[in-house]
Amino acid sequence: MLTYTNAIDLLQKFWGFSAFRQSQEEIVKTALAGQDALALLPTGGGKSICFQVPGLQREGLCLVISPLIALMQDQVDNLAKRGLRAKSLTSGLTYREIDQILDNARFGGLDFLYTSPERIQSALFIERFKRMKIALLVVDEAHCISEWGHDFRPAFRQIIKLRKLQPAVPILALTATATKEVQQDICIQLGMPKAKILEASFARENLKYLVRPAHNKMDEILSICRREKGTGIVYCQTRRSVKEVARVLLANGISCGIYHGGLNAAQRSQMLQDWLSNKNQIMVATNAFGMGIDKPDVRFVLHFEVPNSPEAYFQEAGRCGRDGFPSYALLLHEPKDFEQMQQQLDRSFPSSERVIFVYRAICNYLKIAIGSGKDETYPFDMKTFCRTFDLPDDEVYYALKILVQNGNLSLDEGYFQPTRLQFIVSNEVLYNFQIQHEDYYTLCATLVRTYPGIFDQMTKIHEDQLVQRLKYTSQRLEEQLEFMQKNGIIELAKKSSLPQLYFTTERLPESYLSLQPHIYKERKEAAQAKLLAMQQYCQIPLCRAQQLIGYFGQSIDSCGQCDVCEPRNLDDQTLFTYLNKARTLQELEAHFLCSKSELETLIRPHLLTEKIKFKAGKFYL
Numbered sequence: 001m002l003t004y005t006n007a008i009d010l011l012q013k014f015w016g017f018s019a020f021r022q023s024q025e026e027i028v029k030t031a032l033a034g035q036d037a038l039a040l041l042p043t044g045g046g047k048s049i050c051f052q053v054p055g056l057q058r059e060g061l062c063l064v065i066s067p068l069i070a071l072m073q074d075q076v077d078n079l080a081k082r083g084l085r086a087k088s089l090t091s092g093l094t095y096r097e098i099d100q101i102l103d104n105a106r107f108g109g110l111d112f113l114y115t116s117p118e119r120i121q122s123a124l125f126i127e128r129f130k131r132m133k134i135a136l137l138v139v140d141e142a143h144c145i146s147e148w149g150h151d152f153r154p155a156f157r158q159i160i161k162l163r164k165l166q167p168a169v170p171i172l173a174l175t176a177t178a179t180k181e182v183q184q185d186i187c188i189q190l191g192m193p194k195a196k197i198l199e200a201s202f203a204r205e206n207l208k209y210l211v212r213p214a215h216n217k218m219d220e221i222l223s224i225c226r227r228e229k230g231t232g233i234v235y236c237q238t239r240r241s242v243k244e245v246a247r248v249l250l251a252n253g254i255s256c257g258i259y260h261g262g263l264n265a266a267q268r269s270q271m272l273q274d275w276l277s278n279k280n281q282i283m284v285a286t287n288a289f290g291m292g293i294d295k296p297d298v299r300f301v302l303h304f305e306v307p308n309s310p311e312a313y314f315q316e317a318g319r320c321g322r323d324g325f326p327s328y329a330l331l332l333h334e335p336k337d338f339e340q341m342q343q344q345l346d347r348s349f350p351s352s353e354r355v356i357f358v359y360r361a362i363c364n365y366l367k368i369a370i371g372s373g374k375d376e377t378y379p380f381d382m383k384t385f386c387r388t389f390d391l392p393d394d395e396v397y398y399a400l401k402i403l404v405q406n407g408n409l410s411l412d413e414g415y416f417q418p419t420r421l422q423f424i425v426s427n428e429v430l431y432n433f434q435i436q437h438e439d440y441y442t443l444c445a446t447l448v449r450t451y452p453g454i455f456d457q458m459t460k461i462h463e464d465q466l467v468q469r470l471k472y473t474s475q476r477l478e479e480q481l482e483f484m485q486k487n488g489i490i491e492l493a494k495k496s497s498l499p500q501l502y503f504t505t506e507r508l509p510e511s512y513l514s515l516q517p518h519i520y521k522e523r524k525e526a527a528q529a530k531l532l533a534m535q536q537y538c539q540i541p542l543c544r545a546q547q548l549i550g551y552f553g554q555s556i557d558s559c560g561q562c563d564v565c566e567p568r569n570l571d572d573q574t575l576f577t578y579l580n581k582a583r584t585l586q587e588l589e590a591h592f593l594c595s596k597s598e599l600e601t602l603i604r605p606h607l608l609t610e611k612i613k614f615k616a617g618k619f620y621l
Helices: 004-015 022-032 047-057 069-081 095-106 123-130 154-165 180-189 217-227 239-251 265-276 310-317 335-347 352-365 382-389 393-405 427-436 438-450 463-470 474-486 517-539 544-551 572-578 585-592 596-608
Strands: 037-040 061-065 086-089 112-115 134-139 171-175 196-199 207-213 231-235 256-259 282-285 298-303 327-333 377-379 409-412 420-423 490-493 500-503 613-615 618-620
Touching (some): 022 196, 037 180, 069 086, 134 154, 154 180, 207 517, 207 544, 217 231, 217 298, 217 585, 239 256, 298 310, 420 438, 463 474, 474 490, 517 544, 572 585, 572 596
Parallel strands (some): 061 112, 256 282
Antiparallel strands (some): 377 500
16 A cells, blocks of 8 residues: 555655655655646755655656756666666667667566656657556656746657556656746646646745846956855856856866866766865856756855846756755846847747758768658767858757757757677677687676676776776777677677767658747747846846746745845944955945945945045955
């Protein structure tokens, strides 16, 4: 019998917690009862436990559909460390690997199977799914199913086909942010009209929202990072800004790392580890950073540039203060920011002719013939592609996004996939191969001894360790592995950190390729509305928390602590105490987290009486 008490036992046994959070409790109970539900938990609310515990307790497989390949792999690794059986269907897997994983899922060899929404459309997956015993179907980042959401993925619209194949399986959809309109759309698109909507309060009492117009954002960022001792994140909208902010911080002795989509997987991993271990105090990043990263002691989040939607801002700001201690999110803005955001929005919708041109160029680059390519995955080196066809990076990127939204392909951002191999012959055949090719005996023997299970499944290998142990060159190891693959001894998947393009349809002739009207007109209108909402958030003097949370359809009392609600904690004595040495205006702004005009109002009378003086750009007593 499924009981909440049993769920507590599992939580204690595998996750080490004695109780669920209040916001998690109702979600877990609903999932255990086998009832459809849409759960909204803000960033840091602990979404994964809400489905992992009931998914484990219910009889059968917990199938998790997620758009985030890096997050999928991270959760699979964490589950495996807890002794649970979990696999993911991600780009870069061979057909044999996919076949084996689906067989394990079908015959009860897995507790959890993670997959992207694009993968569930293949004939192979559909046939195996029909025969799987599914305990719970989980849709993570469920806002992606709605055209009104901030990250629409058309492939999510195919999930309803799974519901039709196994209508008795309960669905648990989860997201951190969704307006009322998006919530309704999620329930419709997943075919769960009677779903229970479980919405935790988006209010964060320990998180202070601050907005400030700035005349020199770089100086303010620098002053705050100098003053603060805790961990922080500085969000930027472009890679160029990330590099510039980091350069200034490093030049002033502040330890920081950078994180953006232009780094390779190894670089991103190292930057993340240095920040998580507090080797670097600050992470300067684009919005590529943060999803699924749990560091509870982030004390502040600074926005060097304005995000393009309230959803993005709410998620990024919410990455501080997860431990419940006082934290703040400060958004700096200038009048030119909104002009630049409008220009960026216009660039993000290239003409349909240019999108079709990029599609044709990509297919030619990847050597995909008309009528082929469906359900195939291709590593995609965008920099080389852009150089080859003399195309601007940003135009190609935005054209790809439109093609994704149009349902032609999906794009998995690059992440490190180590080399994997499996022996696909019997011991007897392998022995005969070694007799005929004596040079391969040492390699084969080392692989078999080092990696148990290498005959049963694709296994990650570490080339650096093998090279040292065998006293090979990297080139010799690569040549021997390729030779064994060509001779049918092993299945080999080489390491890669390139983005992966997955074609959901065969290559279409240009005359057959059409872009759906809503991909342009309606999505541009929605993007325009989100930009306006951010402009109003920055410029209208209403409680910041009320504005943000009201955008998502919830209502709260004034927070009493944002820059609008809380009277500045500024008086003469506080000011005089801080001016124990000469300070710049930027240092004063950063220390008191208030605007230039507020400081000028307080300081002006003391300048007239000469209690405070100004010299060489600094104020002093």
